[in-house]
Amino acid sequence: MSRKVVIVGGVAGGASAAARLRRLDEEAHIVMFERDEYISFANCGLPYYIGNSIQDRSKLLVQTPEAMHRRFNIDVRTRSEVIAIDPAAQTVTVRSEERGVYEESYDSLILSPGAKPIRPNLPGMESDKIYTLRNIPDTDKIKAKVQEEGTRSAVVIGGGFIGVEMAENLREIGLEVTLVEAGPQILAPFDPEMAGALTKELAHRGVRIVLSDGVRSFEETGGGIAVRLASGMTLHSDMVLLAIGVAPDTGFLQGSGIELGPRGHIVVNDRLRTSAEHVYAVGDAVEVVDFVNGDKTAVPLAGPANKQGRIAADNVCGLNAVYRGSQGTSIIKVFGLTGAATGNNEKTLRKRGIPYHTVFVHPSSHAGYYPGATPITIKLIFGRDGQVLGAQAVGYDGVDKRIDDIAAVIHFRGTVADLTELELAYAPPYSSAKDPVNMAGYAAENVLTGKTDVFLPRDLEDRDAASVVLVDVRTEIEHRNGHIEGSILIPVDELRDRLHELDPNKEIWVYCQVGLRGYTASRILQQKGFRVRNLTGGYKTYLMAQYRPELEADGAAPGPDAGRTDFAGSPAGASAETAAAASEQDGKTALAEPREPDLTLDACGLSCPGPLMQAKQAMDRLLEGQTLHITASDPGFYEDVQAWTQMTRNRLLRVTKRTDGAIEALIAKSAEGDRPSDAAPQEKDESQDGSTMVVFSGDLDKAIASFIIANGAAASGKKVTLFFTFWGLNIIRKHHKVPVSKTMIGKMFGAMMPRGSRKLSLSKMNMMGMGARMIRAVMQNKNVSSLEELIESAIRQGVEIVACQMSMDVMGIAEEELIDGVRVGGVGYYLGKADRSGINLFI
Secondary structure, three states, X not given: OOOEEEEEOOHHHHHHHHHXXXXXXXXXXXXXXXXXXXXXXXXXXXXXXXOOOOOOHHHHEEEOHHHHHHHHOOEEEEOEXXXXXXXXXXXXXXXXXXXXXXXXXXXXXXXXXXXXXXXXXXXXXXXXXXEOOOOHHHHHHHHHHHHOOOOOEEXXXXXXXXXXHHHHHHHHOOOEEEEEEOOOOOOOOOOHHHHHXXXXXXXXXXXXXXXXXXXXXXXXXXXXXXXXXXXXXXXXXXXXXXXXXXXXXXXXXXXXXXXXXXXXXXXXXXXXXXXXXXXXXXXXXEEEEEOOOOOEEOOOOHHHHHHHXXXXXXXXXXXXXXXXOEOOOEEEEEOOEEEEEEEOOHHHHHHXXXXXXXXXXXXXXXXXXXXXXXXXXXXXXXXXXXXXXXXXXXXXOOHHHHHHHHHHHHHOOOEXXXXXXXXXXXXXXXXXXXXXXXXXXHHHHHHHOOOOOEEOHHHHHHOOOOOEEEEEOOOHHHHHHXXXXXXXXXXXXXXXXXXXXXXXXXXXXXXXXXOHHHHHHHHHXXXXXXXXXXXXXXXXXXXXXXXXOOOOOOOOOOOHHHOOEOOOOOEOOOOXXXXXXXXXXXXXXXXXXXXXXXXXXXXXXXXXXXXXXXXXXXXXXXXXXXXXXXXXXXXXXXXXXXXXXXXXXXXXEEEEEOOOOOEEEEEEOOOOOOOOOOOOOOOOOHHHOEEEEEEOOOOHHHHHHHHHHHHHXXXXXXXXXXXXXXXXXXXXXXXXXXXXXXXXXXXXXXXXXXXXXXXXXXXXXXXXXXXXXXXXXXXXXXXXXXXXXXXXXXHHOOOEEEEEXXXXXXXXXXXXXXXXXXXXXXXXXXXXXXXXXEEEEEO
């Protein structure tokens, strides 16, 4: 006699259990009850259908009752709700639209009732303008509402996965969206600094965000609805999407004797059997074990539900399968960014008193020299024994596979040492030889082995300035662009020579941009006897932790026209639209954006100042009013192009950041007399048009800096003069030996000095030439032009290169030995140029 298996509920858990049962037992009588007409649909895809990313509604339907019956011979009964269970009699009570109320017997029972949206008991909740999203009928209602003429705005209540996905998709179809979250952050599986990166992306895309403010009531107002918050703020919109969480749909089990957890979840053992004989449960309604910490929890995700359905079916058929718990591995798309998490976060570990360490790394998604590389931020959490406890990642590309790698290590109780040893697929378009996962493992291993001690941004709040010195080891330019308050600047390359400035009786906290130079500085200081800690993830992590969405006076967050912020960087400059508005205020009218640009330029893969140099050369070929469309992958280009167009008096019509992280700009060439000022055109001030540099040093790093600045200035329309004197003359010598007549002293100098730019050494850490070779290799890998290419580019852009005649005479260098295009002049020539320059530098 065949066994009879009844399944309550379809979708992920129930449908997968039914299919597995049939594959294991062809003779079983399988009955599936579903209260709606849809037994298996892509519930995770519902927001994307509403947002038109999925165009065809039928693609949401994974299985229809008819197809399920034909393929698996399942007795599917839709519009049939199980309202009670009698485990002793082994029957379920069913309320059916077609057959009324009746009982159905079973040999084995699998419960997959799922979870339902929470609807709090608040004034005004009965309004038909308040929607929830659980199933296909809910989706159809929301879709119909947003397509109604006059629906222009929505308030989304709740910053969980559904709330954020709905906010994104409603914004994508043009609605004004406000997201309200009662807690201090969105997306609870992420820690605050990682959630902040995703919050920033929402704000940049025009979603208004209200945090730490709960809803008190709803009230219909004419054709719309008012949402009143605890703070006293009132939000007005055409509709409300309620997404404050879900509760297990287990009310029908009351009185059945089946054990429920404190929040109403079904209690199961590791074989997914309930407290009742022959009754199993799967999916969002069950209480499971947290795989990392062993506590009871609930994880309403599709992946675990599908696996549980399969395991329950195995156990019904006597296969003795075990469900070991859930890690909560999850991922979300937030416009251009991706966020993913696995295992425990810091909040969970602190709550349970589990000791742990944390590190941040900010590697690129793939090899930096291959076009399109974008940054990833990975947060790794691990125990004192090195076991990986959790991880989170945010980035534009490659986030999913990095979290999947770490999730696999967690599943096998792996350690940070395992992360360092993972052999992962590598080719330049996909990764780096040291994958970001390996890099996270290396950073963690350095902490475990005592090679470095780290601190987190929150630790700065408790820093005692009297006993702890905070040191920024970045460059002066980086420090000026933004730094942590109270820090002193000692660049890492100067640290060894400036140790006397630090008090050995105080603890030293160092930081750089992403943590790498800070680690180097900490190793120097530690080996010199200092007590030192490094800010893990550097200033970039600090900025992520500081982000808070700002509200305007009316309670609205700044929209996309209010400027943007890089997801882990400092606030960017004004948007193109803002710049255009400013031009109009100055009495200028922004140029209308043409349908097709006159010239298109791909500068992806180039590092600064490459994109600007390319833009300058392209604009030189255009006529007044013609336009250039340029695409660059260098993250700094978003800000650079805005400043550059202001300096060059060209018009920035549009600058946008694509979902893949690339920046696109549309620039119109202005007339020579056009000025971004309401003042009448005046005679050109020659003193502000020039830039002069005296290059005294012959060090490779200083030569590179000189020509990067010169190229950037020339690309901005400046008249640039480089005056080479003494050791700087070696930079502009020819590489090959030139037969010229010299004195004995001249010959001695010639033999001792490097011949040409290829022979230059670094000012520090030269290491018998190894340092110079290393810096050149890094430049090549990062797609930064070599010194020789920078020299050629400068000459092409009209940079005037002048060799000091007096220095040439002293050092015995003949004019024939200099590269082509060099002018020979004296100090008077230089002073004349300097007098007409607004910028004078000595290098």
